[in-house]
Amino acid sequence: MLALAFGLGACGRGQANEKQEPATPPAPATTATAAAAAAGTASGTATASAAPAPLPPPRPASERPSATVTRPPGVNKEQWKRVWDTYSHLLDVDDLLDDLHRRFPDKTEIVTLGMTVEGRSVKAMLIADHPAEARGRPSMLLNGAHHGDEPLSADLVLDAIETLLTKADSDPRIRRYLSELQLWMVPMVNPDGFATFMKDFGAGRKNARETRKLVVGGTLNQRGVDLNRNYPFRWGSLREEGSTRNPERRNYRGPSPGSEPEVQAMMALSEQQHFVGAISYHIGTVALLAPYTIDNVPQPSPNEAWIVAVEIARSVKPDSTRPLYVHKNLYPVDGTDQDYFRATQGTVALLFESAHRSWETPFLHDKSLEAMRPAWGVLFDRYLDGPSVEGRVKDAEGRPVAADVRVVEVQTNAGESWKSRCPDGFFGRYLPAFGRFTVRVTPEGGAPVDRTVESVAGKGRVAIDVTVPSAPGEGSSPPRGVCPAGSK
Numbered sequence: 001m002l003a004l005a006f007g008l009g010a011c012g013r014g015q016a017n018e019k020q021e022p023a024t025p026p027a028p029a030t031t032a033t034a035a036a037a038a039a040g041t042a043s044g045t046a047t048a049s050a051a052p053a054p055l056p057p058p059r060p061a062s063e064r065p066s067a068t069v070t071r072p073p074g075v076n077k078e079q080w081k082r083v084w085d086t087y088s089h090l091l092d093v094d095d096l097l098d099d100l101h102r103r104f105p106d107k108t109e110i111v112t113l114g115m116t117v118e119g120r121s122v123k124a125m126l127i128a129d130h131p132a133e134a135r136g137r138p139s140m141l142l143n144g145a146h147h148g149d150e151p152l153s154a155d156l157v158l159d160a161i162e163t164l165l166t167k168a169d170s171d172p173r174i175r176r177y178l179s180e181l182q183l184w185m186v187p188m189v190n191p192d193g194f195a196t197f198m199k200d201f202g203a204g205r206k207n208a209r210e211t212r213k214l215v216v217g218g219t220l221n222q223r224g225v226d227l228n229r230n231y232p233f234r235w236g237s238l239r240e241e242g243s244t245r246n247p248e249r250r251n252y253r254g255p256s257p258g259s260e261p262e263v264q265a266m267m268a269l270s271e272q273q274h275f276v277g278a279i280s281y282h283i284g285t286v287a288l289l290a291p292y293t294i295d296n297v298p299q300p301s302p303n304e305a306w307i308v309a310v311e312i313a314r315s316v317k318p319d320s321t322r323p324l325y326v327h328k329n330l331y332p333v334d335g336t337d338q339d340y341f342r343a344t345q346g347t348v349a350l351l352f353e354s355a356h357r358s359w360e361t362p363f364l365h366d367k368s369l370e371a372m373r374p375a376w377g378v379l380f381d382r383y384l385d386g387p388s389v390e391g392r393v394k395d396a397e398g399r400p401v402a403a404d405v406r407v408v409e410v411q412t413n414a415g416e417s418w419k420s421r422c423p424d425g426f427f428g429r430y431l432p433a434f435g436r437f438t439v440r441v442t443p444e445g446g447a448p449v450d451r452t453v454e455s456v457a458g459k460g461r462v463a464i465d466v467t468v469p470s471a472p473g474e475g476s477s478p479p480r481g482v483c484p485a486g487s488k
């Protein structure tokens with residue numbers, strides 16, 4: 001596979017100025033998309049005219065990973081059948097994504113984000129009309145199975161993929177998502193954890209890093225790092241309250257912030273895309289969590305992420321017996337993905353807990369998918385219809401710039417610097433309400449430029465382009481903040 005230049009250049013790296021954050025960016029082993037690799041492009045962004053070559057023929061079922069998995073000792077036949085019938089397809093998630101790419105080659109692209117401890121890949125599917133031409137649009141993210149023992153969360157993302165692709169030509173709302181957004185889908189963040197779950201239903205929450213002090217005699221559920229406690233924002237900030245340093249416990253935060261390859265893969269994708277909105281799916285209770293979920297992090301005021309979450313909660317009824325509420329958290333946590341996305345890029349990053357651990361109740365599986373399905377549509381519509389603002393930052397010579405972009409009326413309080421992205425200088429923000437706002441763009445080393453925007457019903461998504469003076473670079477280097485030429 002060819003190396004993918006993955007936007008890890010010097011620009012666009014929003015930082016929340018947390019002292020404990022690592023100074024170095026993640027360095028995941030990103031690889032080219034299957035399509036781009038087949039098309040012979042080194043960048044992973046095939047040019048518009050280059051028709052991607054089709055994937056090789058699908059692997060027969062007998063050669064897919066599920067073919068090697070058998071009923072673990074101690075699991076009775078009926079229970080195994082329920083789990084197998086409901087979730088064994090997830091063992092073959094890479095093949096499933098490839099199959100979908102074959103069916104919808106003009107609407108999908110597969111990107112390998114990284115490799116796990118056990119050598120599985122963490123894959124993303126980009127859904128957009130002609131993905132190679134979609135770079136430059138606002139990006140949204142859905143992800144599942146940070147916890148491998150919550151397989152329904154992966155199916156929630158696969159369900160979104162299936163719905164988006166099969167209805168793209170018939171449903172005008174979905175057609176709009178594909179033509180105006182980049183939809184990034186990561187159904188299985190923790191494939192090692194899920195493979196572990198299929199060996200031992202009591203295990204698989206964490207990844208497969210060998211962390212047990214006593215390997216002999218240790219159980220599988222003691223192994224691994226809790227990926228949703230490993231992100232480098234306020235990692236371990238609540239000490240033993242929000243996660244633990246004990247490697248054998250279920251919420252072990254890992255040896256250092258962002259230490260795990262799966263987390264690095266998601267961090268790199270976030271740094272590249274600057275997601276406007278995101279949903280991370282989990283399973284266990286009925287709840288919608290809005291950032292910041294970590295205690296002692298001061299919230300933006302007003303907190304538009306919370307406002308958007310409340311709007312979603314009104315539209316989704318995941319469980320007929322329990323109302324859906326928006327929460328800050330359910331118990332103390334730190335090092336979570338949604339707070340990392342929020343703190344570094346300003347993403348309206350939500351965590352959705354679905355109702356059922358339905359591998360024991362397969363009849364609830366499809367019901368859960370159906371009940372949860374409206375959530376992502378509300379997230380996308382709320383951005384596309386507004387109130388929201390987006391634009392591009394350029395210098396006087398028209399070069400895209402990574403600059404601090406803030407909505408003055410939305411006061412941030414945790415040292416956030418949310419930047420326009422490279423290579424295109426794009427920024428996109430949900431606004432808390434319709435009305436008049438000041439967008440302040442501050443290039444590195446330069447004076448701020450203010451632009452007033454007005455978002456009104458019916459014309460809620462406001463687009464502006466902002467030209468900023470760029471500060472000279474040192475010597476022959478380009479001006480500070482200007483996206484490096486050729487960056488992807």
Ligand SMILES: [Zn+2]
Pocket residue numbers: 146147150282283
């Ligand atoms: Zn979870």
